[in-house]
Amino acid sequence: MLKECLENVRKNTPLVHNITNYVTVNDVANVILACGASPIMADDEMEVEDITSICGGLNINIGTLNSRTIKSMIKAGKKANLLNHPVLLDPVGVGASQLRSQTAKTLVQEIQFSVIRGNISEIKGLALGSSTTQGVDANMADTVTDENLMETIQVLKQYAKEMHCVIAVTGAIDLVTDAQKCYVIRNGRKEMSSITGTGCQLSGMITAFLVANPGNFTEAAAAAVCTMGLAGEIGYSHLQAYEGNSTYRNRIIDAIYNMDGKTLEEGAKYEIY
Amino acid sequence: MLKECLENVRKNTPLVHNITNYVTVNDVANVILACGASPIMADDEMEVEDITSICGGLNINIGTLNSRTIKSMIKAGKKANLLNHPVLLDPVGVGASQLRSQTAKTLVQEIQFSVIRGNISEIKGLALGSSTTQGVDANMADTVTDENLMETIQVLKQYAKEMHCVIAVTGAIDLVTDAQKCYVIRNGRKEMSSITGTGCQLSGMITAFLVANPGNFTEAAAAAVCTMGLAGEIGYSHLQAYEGNSTYRNRIIDAIYNMDGKTLEEGAKYEIY
Amino acid sequence: MLKECLENVRKNTPLVHNITNYVTVNDVANVILACGASPIMADDEMEVEDITSICGGLNINIGTLNSRTIKSMIKAGKKANLLNHPVLLDPVGVGASQLRSQTAKTLVQEIQFSVIRGNISEIKGLALGSSTTQGVDANMADTVTDENLMETIQVLKQYAKEMHCVIAVTGAIDLVTDAQKCYVIRNGRKEMSSITGTGCQLSGMITAFLVANPGNFTEAAAAAVCTMGLAGEIGYSHLQAYEGNSTYRNRIIDAIYNMDGKTLEEGAKYEIY
Numbered sequence: 001m002l003k004e005c006l007e008n009v010r011k012n013t014p015l016v017h018n019i020t021n022y023v024t025v026n027d028v029a030n031v032i033l034a035c036g037a038s039p040i041m042a043d044d045e046m047e048v049e050d051i052t053s054i055c056g057g058l059n060i061n062i063g064t065l066n067s068r069t070i071k072s073m074i075k076a077g078k079k080a081n082l083l084n085h086p087v088l089l090d091p092v093g094v095g096a097s098q099l100r101s102q103t104a105k106t107l108v109q110e111i112q113f114s115v116i117r118g119n120i121s122e123i124k125g126l127a128l129g130s131s132t133t134q135g136v137d138a139n140m141a142d143t144v145t146d147e148n149l150m151e152t153i154q155v156l157k158q159y160a161k162e163m164h165c166v167i168a169v170t171g172a173i174d175l176v177t178d179a180q181k182c183y184v185i186r187n188g189r190k191e192m193s194s195i196t197g198t199g200c201q202l203s204g205m206i207t208a209f210l211v212a213n214p215g216n217f218t219e220a221a222a223a224a225v226c227t228m229g230l231a232g233e234i235g236y237s238h239l240q241a242y243e244g245n246s247t248y249r250n251r252i253i254d255a256i257y258n259m260d261g262k263t264l265e266e267g268a269k270y271e272i273y
Numbered sequence: 274m275l276k277e278c279l280e281n282v283r284k285n286t287p288l289v290h291n292i293t294n295y296v297t298v299n300d301v302a303n304v305i306l307a308c309g310a311s312p313i314m315a316d317d318e319m320e321v322e323d324i325t326s327i328c329g330g331l332n333i334n335i336g337t338l339n340s341r342t343i344k345s346m347i348k349a350g351k352k353a354n355l356l357n358h359p360v361l362l363d364p365v366g367v368g369a370s371q372l373r374s375q376t377a378k379t380l381v382q383e384i385q386f387s388v389i390r391g392n393i394s395e396i397k398g399l400a401l402g403s404s405t406t407q408g409v410d411a412n413m414a415d416t417v418t419d420e421n422l423m424e425t426i427q428v429l430k431q432y433a434k435e436m437h438c439v440i441a442v443t444g445a446i447d448l449v450t451d452a453q454k455c456y457v458i459r460n461g462r463k464e465m466s467s468i469t470g471t472g473c474q475l476s477g478m479i480t481a482f483l484v485a486n487p488g489n490f491t492e493a494a495a496a497a498v499c500t501m502g503l504a505g506e507i508g509y510s511h512l513q514a515y516e517g518n519s520t521y522r523n524r525i526i527d528a529i530y531n532m533d534g535k536t537l538e539e540g541a542k543y544e545i546y
Numbered sequence: 547m548l549k550e551c552l553e554n555v556r557k558n559t560p561l562v563h564n565i566t567n568y569v570t571v572n573d574v575a576n577v578i579l580a581c582g583a584s585p586i587m588a589d590d591e592m593e594v595e596d597i598t599s600i601c602g603g604l605n606i607n608i609g610t611l612n613s614r615t616i617k618s619m620i621k622a623g624k625k626a627n628l629l630n631h632p633v634l635l636d637p638v639g640v641g642a643s644q645l646r647s648q649t650a651k652t653l654v655q656e657i658q659f660s661v662i663r664g665n666i667s668e669i670k671g672l673a674l675g676s677s678t679t680q681g682v683d684a685n686m687a688d689t690v691t692d693e694n695l696m697e698t699i700q701v702l703k704q705y706a707k708e709m710h711c712v713i714a715v716t717g718a719i720d721l722v723t724d725a726q727k728c729y730v731i732r733n734g735r736k737e738m739s740s741i742t743g744t745g746c747q748l749s750g751m752i753t754a755f756l757v758a759n760p761g762n763f764t765e766a767a768a769a770a771v772c773t774m775g776l777a778g779e780i781g782y783s784h785l786q787a788y789e790g791n792s793t794y795r796n797r798i799i800d801a802i803y804n805m806d807g808k809t810l811e812e813g814a815k816y817e818i819y
Contacts, residue, residue: 022295022568023302023314029569029742034791039742040639041569044612050643066317066341068612093313097323194530196302196312238788242511244530245307246523250792257740257790295568296575296587339590339614366586370596467803469575469585515784517803518580519796 002268003261005213005223010036014211017055017080018204019043019073021063021092024197027249028059028204034257035227037208043069048076056211057085059204060111062103063092070103077111086114086210086217090203094118095125108163114210115221117168117203120144120152127159144173153182153273166218168206168225170199176222183222185270187229189236194245198252202228205256226268231255233267275541276534278486278496283309287484290328290353291477292316292346294336294365297470300522301332301477307530308500310481316342321349329484330358332477333384335376336365343376350384359387359483359490363476367391368398381436387483388494390441390476393417393425400432417446426455426546439491441479441498443472449495456495458543460502462509467518471525475501478529499541504528506540548814549807551759551769556582560757563601563626564750565589565619567609567638570743573795574605574750580803581773583754589615594622602757603631605750606657608649609638616649623657632660632756632763636749640664641671654709660756661767663714663749666690666698673705690719699728699819712764714752714771716745722768729768731816733775735782740791744798748774751802772814777801779813 014037020028025041032039042051045068052058058080060073080087089111091104104126108116116126121142144152153175160167161179169175174185192198206224213220235251287310293301298314305312315324318341325331331353333346353360362384364377377399381389389399394415417425426448433440434452442448447458465471479497486493508524560583566574571587578585588597591614598604604626606619626633635657637650650672654662662672667688690698699721706713707725715721720731738744752770759766781797 021314023298025569026299026572026742030792030795033740033742040642041567041610042639042643043610044645046613047611047643047645050645054642064314064316065320067319068341068614093315096313096327097315097320099317099320099323194306196299196306234788238786240511242507242527242531244527246303246526246530249303250523250796253792254788254790257792258788294587296571299572337587337589338593340592341614366588369586369600370588370593372590372593372596467579469572469579515780515800515804517800519576519799519803522576523796 001265002219002223002226003265005209005220006227006259006264007261008212009208012212013038014056014208015040015054016057016059016204016207016211017042017052017076018059019048019069019076020059020061020200023063024200027197027201027253030253031201031256032204032208034253035205035208039204043072045072045075048072049079052076052079052085053083057207058087059207060087060107061090061092061200061203062100063200065100065103073107074110077107081112086207087111088115088117088203088207088210089113090200091116091118091122091126094122101125113163113165114217115166115168115206116163117170117206119171119199120169123167123169144169144171144175149173149184153177157182166221168221170202170225174225174229176218176225178218181218182273183270184273185222185225185229187226187269188232191236191248192232195249222270226270227256227259227264230264230267231259274538275492275496275499276538278482278493279500279532279537280534281485282481285485286311287329287481288313288327289330289332289477289480289484290315290325290349291332292321292342292349293332293334293473296336297473300470300474300526303526304474304529305477305481307526308478308481312477316345318345318348321345322352325349325352325358326356330480331360332480333360333380334363334365334473334476335373336473338373338376346380347383350380354385359480360384361388361390361476361480361483362386363473364389364391364395364399367395374398386436386438387490388439388441388479389436390443390479392444392472393442396440396442417442417444417448422446422457426450430455439494441494443475443498447498447502449491449498451491454491455546456543457546458495458498458502460499460542461505464509464521465505468522495543499543500529500532500537503537503540504532547811548765548769548772549811551755551766552773552805552810553807554758555754558758559584560602560754561586561600562603562605562750562753562757563588563598563622564605565594565615565622566605566607566746569609570746573743573747573799576799577747577802578750578754580799581751581754585750589618591618591621594618595625598622598625598631599629603753604633605753606633606653607636607638607746607749608646609746611646611649619653620656623653627658632753633657634661634663634749634753634756635659636746637662637664637668637672640668647671659709659711660763661712661714661752662709663716663752665717665745666715669713669715690715690717690721695719695730699723703728712767714767716748716771720771720775722764722771724764727764728819729816730819731768731771731775733772733815734778737782737794738778741795768816769810772816773802773805773810776810776813777805
């Protein structure tokens with residue numbers, strides 16, 4: 001149950017190592033705190049192995065990658081694999097530049113990820129970057145709709161199987177899938193896309209949920225996705241007419257801070273396929 | 274009309290490439306989203322040309338420049354020039370260090386900017402850095418007042434002519450000028466200077482307005498400056514007595530988010546000289 | 547009196563040079579503005595000496611240190627020493643990695659600090675890193691409580707004496723001490739630890755207080771610590787039930803913005819030992 005997944009975070013206060021972009025990093029830290037976990041940000045090659053070792057999980061986000069931090073990502077990821085820590089990849093903007101596409105490709109080759117989370121274009125870009133999934137393009141539309149839902153689920157399940165990890169695609173409809181089972185989640189609001197970094201925030205939160213729920217990664221990731229979407233709904237309900245995306249950002253983090261297992265269980269809107 | 278300039282942003286959702294400082298980058302991203310555009314932050318030499326190519330315009334801010342990002346600024350700027358994209362320079366703190374002065378000088382030599390935006394000291398510092406404008410100092414006071422207004426406008430028009438670009442000077446009185454025409458704008462509140470990065474935010478927003486209003490850069494920049502100032506007035510009107518600069522920051526971005534063409538047209542306070 | 551310490555900041559608007567982490571940097575800048583000072587962030591080796599020279603004080607925070615910025619920290623710190631500017635060290639996460647421990651050790655060897663501020667574990671980690679204080683471990687507990695208070699004060703006074711600087715330890719009970727005199731401060735709320743960077747914010751604010759109160763560093767640091775804690779209490783009193791750590795962050799900065807000498811003097815809860 002999703003309830004337990006959240007409660008395990010609050011109970012265990014997992015420490016999450018983040019190598020993430022400087023645009024949304026403050027919000028990522030506050031979201032990780034809001035859900036009951038604890039963040040550490042560290043990206044220097046000389047310390048990432050030490051930091052990863054004292055944490056329970058690793059969140060790699062390529063948002064403002066550079067030649068220095070790419071090396072740190074690989075080093076930290078390998079160390080986390082060695083320690084059997086969950087590792088998440090957020091391939092921000094993959095496909096937007098050769099550097100991002102190449103880096104994402106290297107990362108999935110060198111590191112075994114527990115979860116890869118992105119929007120549908122990023123996941124598509126990542127899947128197409130690997131030669132074995134060249135054919136995905138024709139079948140995977142750029143927006144997940146009720147019309148292409150079943151087909152998209154099949155493609156993502158296949159990709160999850162190939163990658164041996166959970167794939168989380170967020171958008172109007174969110175999908176969290178492993179090779180067998182796909183959560184189709186309909187929480188959230190379209191206005192969330194007017195806030196920078198709700199995706200990055202979610203990736204940080206998913207990593208916290210993974211650490212607190214070992215052996216149950218698919219449901220843990222689904223619980224984090226539902227928490228974010230539901231917080232988006234609750235946060236929106238407290239907005240005044242004159243408030244906009246900046247206050248909405250705060251309201252969502254506030255709603256995560258106040259989320260309890262019961263609220264999550266009752267507010268989560270999902271089906272499993 | 275300013276109204277159309279804003280509406281064109283909301284209609285076209287331009288993509289803006291930002292190479293900007295890590296202090297205010299999150300607010301810059303949220304302001305760009307608030308006005309209806311879309312931000313990308315990327316500063317690695319290996320990817321800036323790719324990123325600039327998929328965007329409509331480039332915002333260069335030297336706020337926390339370093340040896341690595343300076344190279345990226347030049348590379349991205351040249352690429353944007355080649356593609357005929359508008360490019361904005363925000364010479365944050367020019368004059369405060371040799372590195373900033375030298376970098377700003379190199380940038381204006383290597384890149385053709387569409388708009389340069391700064392406070393009066395920064396614009397003065399930049400103008401003095403180039404040998405042809407050595408004499409500006411005596412004529413350009415450190416604060417724009419009603420007393421030195423006409424003289425300052427003449428100096429700025431001359432500088433705009435030399436640089437072949439629009440010069441935007443923000444402060445108690447804002448000036449947006451090309452070689453012929455100067456907007457004298459009296460929106461905004463003095464409390465805005467207690468918030469870090471309102472200038473950086475404005476630079477990001479101007480860039481979005483430039484992309485959405487090709488061939489009309491002076492008015493586009495003036496429209497963005499009026500939007501920011503008016504949002505500062507509207508945001509302030511919603512503050513409680515116990516609220517301060519942090520909430521004010523959010524209220525301004527919220528007011529940009531809710532700004533429509535009619536509100537802008539009616540609230541903009543400017544004269545043209 | 548604490549009152550004068552705050553009023554001196556508002557009167558003199560000191561300029562503070564910050565070499566700090568990219569996680570909390572925006573909040574640090576807004577807190578420095580909120581208390582009446584002015585922040586500059588600059589971390590490139592080529593400009594830190596210039597920037598430090600135009601400022602009144604230097605805040606060094608090792609939160610997201612890297613090989614490039616470590617060099618800048620040392621260079622800026624030495625320059626600030628030469629100019630007799632107050633310099634603060636915030637040894638974020640010292641002990642969490644070899645790099646942080648080694649860097650902090652180098653910093654305290656190469657630079658004379660005016661104040662070192664951290665939580666009890668960081669101060670402990672730093673003290674243990676230097677060979678002359680190896681024995682501190684047994685005497686310094688990981689939480690300051692009423693039970694170990696007197697013993698902890700003695701240990702910290704000894705450390706302050708060795709370092710020739712003020713030591714500020716923040717937590718449930720805050721301690722600000724020099725070799726002679728220790729302020730035991732009981733402002734603040736436990737919920738402040740759910741916000742990322744309240745420690746970093748405080749370090750920035752202390753530096754501003756040091757610059758504005760030359761020759762009175764212990765009381766200046768204590769005044770800043772009381773201001774932060776009291777702002778935490780005032781900010782909390784304005785929170786709605788549905789609000790959480792993100793809005794709380796804003797409310798604290800707002801409360802600093804609105805803090806006056808009289809409110810501080812009346813609200814500060816401290817004893818001197």
